[in-house]
Amino acid sequence: xxxxxxxLGYRILRYIAPGDRPRASSIDVYESPAHKMTTHFxxxxxxxxxxxxxxxxxxxxGMEAIEIAKRGAREVIGGELxxxxxxxATKLAVEHGVGDTCK
Numbered sequence: 001x002x003x004x005x006x007x008l009g010y011r012i013l014r015y016i017a018p019g020d021r022p023r024a025s026s027i028d029v030y031e032s033p034a035h036k037m038t039t040h041f042x043x044x045x046x047x048x049x050x051x052x053x054x055x056x057x058x059x060x061x062g063m064e065a066i067e068i069a070k071r072g073a074r075e076v077i078g079g080e081l082x083x084x085x086x087x088x089a090t091k092l093a094v095e096h097g098v099g100d101t102c103k
Contacts, residue, residue: 062089
């Protein structure tokens with residue numbers, strides 16, 4: 001199972017798993033990364049990714065990847081083009097205790 005970020009990821013995932021989950025505005029405002037993911041992917045999202053490898057394209061600072069790792073993913077691979085975000089994501093993963101799970 002993979003997690004694809006951004007508008008492209010949203011469109012692909014809605015095609016694969018259509019449903020009535022709401023789409024937030026272009027400026028997403030959520031209480032937490034967990035709230036964002038359960039809003040988009042449903043209440044059972046974290047159970048579905050437990051023990052799996054998840055790929056997060058366009059991972060930015062890596063907050064969703066960190067949350068996924070904390071919730072039981074075996075491995076989380078983040079893809080981000082901007083070096084400053086990759087550096088920050090690596091630092092944050094270590095600070096949150098999931099540096100060995102997040103790549």
